[in-house]
Amino acid sequence: MKTEHNKKLSVTNTIVKIAKPASYFIFLLLTYTLGYLSHSFSPPSLPPPNFPPPPPPETSSILRFSVIDTTELASFRVTTQCSDPIPPEKIYRELIDRIFNGTSPFTDFPQPHVAEKLLRSKKVRGWGSNGAVFENLIRKVNPRIIVEVGTFLGASAIHMAELTQRLGLKTQIFCIDDFRGWAGFRDDFKNIAMLNGDVLLYHQFLQNVVTFNQTGSVLPVPFSSGSALAKLCEWGVLADLVEIDAGHDFLSAWADINRGFRILRPGGVIFGHDYFTAADNRGVRRAMVDLIAKIHRFKVKIDGQHWVIDSTYIH
Numbered sequence: 275m276k277t278e279h280n281k282k283l284s285v286t287n288t289i290v291k292i293a294k295p296a297s298y299f300i301f302l303l304l305t306y307t308l309g310y311l312s313h314s315f316s317p318p319s320l321p322p323p324n325f326p327p328p329p330p331p332e333t334s335s336i337l338r339f340s341v342i343d344t345t346e347l348a349s350f351r352v353t354t355q356c357s358d359p360i361p362p363e364k365i366y367r368e369l370i371d372r373i374f375n376g377t378s379p380f381t382d383f384p385q386p387h388v389a390e391k392l393l394r395s396k397k398v399r400g401w402g403s404n405g406a407v408f409e410n411l412i413r414k415v416n417p418r419i420i421v422e423v424g425t426f427l428g429a430s431a432i433h434m435a436e437l438t439q440r441l442g443l444k445t446q447i448f449c450i451d452d453f454r455g456w457a458g459f460r461d462d463f464k465n466i467a468m469l470n471g472d473v474l475l476y477h478q479f480l481q482n483v484v485t486f487n488q489t490g491s492v493l494p495v496p497f498s499s500g501s502a503l504a505k506l507c508e509w510g511v512l513a514d515l516v517e518i519d520a521g522h523d524f525l526s527a528w529a530d531i532n533r534g535f536r537i538l539r540p541g542g543v544i545f546g547h548d549y550f551t552a553a554d555n556r557g558v559r560r561a562m563v564d565l566i567a568k569i570h571r572f573k574v575k576i577d578g579q580h581w582v583i584d585s586t587y588i589h
Contacts, residue, residue: 357510391467403429417514424520425449503533518546
């Protein structure tokens with residue numbers, strides 16, 4: 275019995291000794307097989323997406339344009355030619371006939387229904403309206419014709435009229451403005467009268483010109499800057515000095531400067547206010563330095579809060 279039991283035990287030990295390495299071998303074989311199968315039937319890997327490299331960071335407007343070929347700006351250049359210029363001494367009469375049906379807007383002014391609503395003051399509110407730039411440029415150019423784009427209550431126009439008279443010049447000043455103000459402007463100008471919901475900016479402008487006795491030198495052109503400048507160009511009304519001081523956002527400044535540049539006589543000067551204003555992320559400055567100066571290849575000079583371009587030095 276003992277001998278038979280020992281034989282069985284010996285056989286069992288032998289089987290265990292043989293089975294242990296066999297199980298390891300089978301386990302390894304299964305692992306290899308499963309790894310091979312999973313690799314063989316996995317979907318092919320796709321190449322990584324080819325994204326364009328990010329643009330370099332912008333450090334300034336000048337840097338942005340330094341990498342632009344100027345030929346890319348050709349479509350922005352204004353190529354419209356104005357009509358043959360009217361002699362300066364005939365422009366005043368031409369505008370009276372075309373805009374006011376032959377009768378000066380100062381004739382029989384003011385009408386009774388608005389007379390008592392208008393202010394009569396020797397101090398007209400404006401912004402930078404008496405800056406040194408006006409006398410500097412008037413002395414330099416000796417203008418016969420000045421076009422002001424954005425006149426509001428006429429402070430700078432009246433100042434220029436007084437300057438030209440003091441210097442012995444015979445100058446006509448044409449003031450383009452729709453005389454509507456801007457949304458919310460009466461928060462700061464509550465003293466400007468309103469009649470039937472219509473703010474009387476145009477009538478107050480006329481009254482200011484009358485108060486300063488400048489009706490022979492200053493004439494309103496009561497339309498939007500875009501339509502008025504386009505018509506002046508079409509009519510052949512060119513100016514020796516053009517001031518841009520209407521909308522301060524980029525698009526308005528861009529349009530006004532381009533249209534104002536078209537009616538500038540050779541050798542004339544175009545200038546404008548609010549070069550440093552923060553409106554519309556420095557909209558006036560961006561229009562001038564970032565785009566217009568690049569297109570027309572001229573330098574912008576600064577005089578106080580005003581930018582100045584002398585067409586004599588344009589390439």
